[in-house]
Amino acid sequence: MNDTAKAPVLQIKGLNVHYGYDDRAVHVLRDVDLTLRAGEVLGIAGESGCGKSTLAYASTRLLPPPGLITGGEVIFTSQRDDRRFDLLELSDEELRRSRWDDTAIVFQGAMNALNPVYRIGRQLIDAIAAHRPGQRAKEHRARAAELLDMVGISADRMSSYPHQLSGGMRQRVMIAMALALEPQVVIMDEPTTALDVVMQRQIVEQLTRLRTELGFSVIFITHDVSLLIELADRIAIMYAGVIIEDAPARDVRHRPRHPYTHGLLHSFPPLHGPRRELGGIPGSPPDLAALPRGCAFAARCPVVLDECADTPPTLLRPDEGSPRQAACLHHAGRSTPLPDIIGAR
Numbered sequence: 278m279n280d281t282a283k284a285p286v287l288q289i290k291g292l293n294v295h296y297g298y299d300d301r302a303v304h305v306l307r308d309v310d311l312t313l314r315a316g317e318v319l320g321i322a323g324e325s326g327c328g329k330s331t332l333a334y335a336s337t338r339l340l341p342p343p344g345l346i347t348g349g350e351v352i353f354t355s356q357r358d359d360r361r362f363d364l365l366e367l368s369d370e371e372l373r374r375s376r377w378d379d380t381a382i383v384f385q386g387a388m389n390a391l392n393p394v395y396r397i398g399r400q401l402i403d404a405i406a407a408h409r410p411g412q413r414a415k416e417h418r419a420r421a422a423e424l425l426d427m428v429g430i431s432a433d434r435m436s437s438y439p440h441q442l443s444g445g446m447r448q449r450v451m452i453a454m455a456l457a458l459e460p461q462v463v464i465m466d467e468p469t470t471a472l473d474v475v476m477q478r479q480i481v482e483q484l485t486r487l488r489t490e491l492g493f494s495v496i497f498i499t500h501d502v503s504l505l506i507e508l509a510d511r512i513a514i515m516y517a518g519v520i521i522e523d524a525p526a527r528d529v530r531h532r533p534r535h536p537y538t539h540g541l542l543h544s545f546p547p548l549h550g551p552r553r554e555l556g557g558i559p560g561s562p563p564d565l566a567a568l569p570r571g572c573a574f575a576a577r578c579p580v581v582l583d584e585c586a587d588t589p590p591t592l593l594r595p596d597e598g599s600p601r602q603a604a605c606l607h608h609a610g611r612s613t614p615l616p617d618i619i620g621a622r
């Protein structure tokens with residue numbers, strides 16, 4: 278089955294977020310469209326401040342003030358029954374029922390969200406019991422032990438307090454908690470960033486295995502595109518609050534279309550394969566409160582054209598049915614195969 282043939286499980290459509298109110302509000306997410314398909318790992322990468330966390334929070338209705346969703350839809354389509362709804366339209370009660378059961382979230386620094394005064398077994402059991410009140414305590418306990426085992430932590434650790442576990446183990450407990458109710462979608466925002474490379478690698482491998490075993494879909498957010506290349510089926514690159522490239526991971530790796538993607542790839546050492554020269558991207562992202570009229574990346578772009586200053590590029594497919602999209606004037610209106618402009622220069 279090709280990438281676009283799988284059923285969509287989460288469709289983010291025209292999502293807009295502002296921070297602040299009145300004429301001082303800053304438009305942070307601008308018309309974001311993104312589709313997560315059944316069983317897929319969709320990676321989202323971009324430098325700090327480009328809106329990745331805002332996207333995760335907004336699409337799960339967890340955006341704290343002064344963030345405000347100012348437009349769009351987040352359609353969840355269950356793969357197990359015939360439920361289909363816009364998460365942004367749910368009542369608080371409906372949202373409470375859907376959260377963790379349909380969509381679970383592991384946030385940045387989630388390992389610090391464990392309560393220091395309760396044993397980890399207790400915290401897992403409480404989370405399961407809150408959503409499965411019909412089950413017996415014995416079943417909750419067995420499920421908690423099974424979940425810990427799934428993430429490679431022995432069940433006798435149930436009686437440990439969070440401070441008795443390493444950072445990597447605590448993060449795995451949080452992943453176990455997210456998987457407790459067998460959600461169909463798991464959103465992970467920088468789940469491995471605070472960990473060392475070895476632990477990061479172990480968690481990513483574990484996640485890949487669990488995804489295959491349990492069949493959930495993942496949105497994995499990180500600033501490290503090299504990590505996504507290992508893990509994701511598809512990668513969306515964000516810059517200044519918009520998606521600027523969305524393509525299968527292998528295409529992002531071998532033939533990035535957007536000069537920003539190309540720059541990101543040369544900002545992190547690859548986890549595998551030949552070494553490449555690390556250049557980084559000179560300059561820094563623009564102030565979202567004062568975006569330029571044309572392409573937001575123009576000032577940093579190594580292949581900028583004159584018209585980039587005035588014409589904002591839109592996310593386009595080279596042709597109907599292509600799994601790739603890029604928002605760059607170099608690619609606008611061209612048919613496949615797109616010339617690899619960046620490589621050619």
Ligand SMILES: Nc1ncnc2c1ncn2[C@@H]1O[C@H](COP(=O)(O)OP(=O)(O)OP(=O)(O)O)[C@@H](O)[C@H]1O
Nearest residue numbers: 296305324325326327328329330331332342343565
């Ligand atoms: N509470 C807030 N009030 C005002 N602006 C905010 C607030 N939180 C975030 N922003 C702005 O929104 C933009 C996007 O931030 P966001 O945290 O979503 O980016 P990110 O890509 O996840 O970055 P990081 O990787 O550093 O978490 C940034 O420019 C930030 O300054």
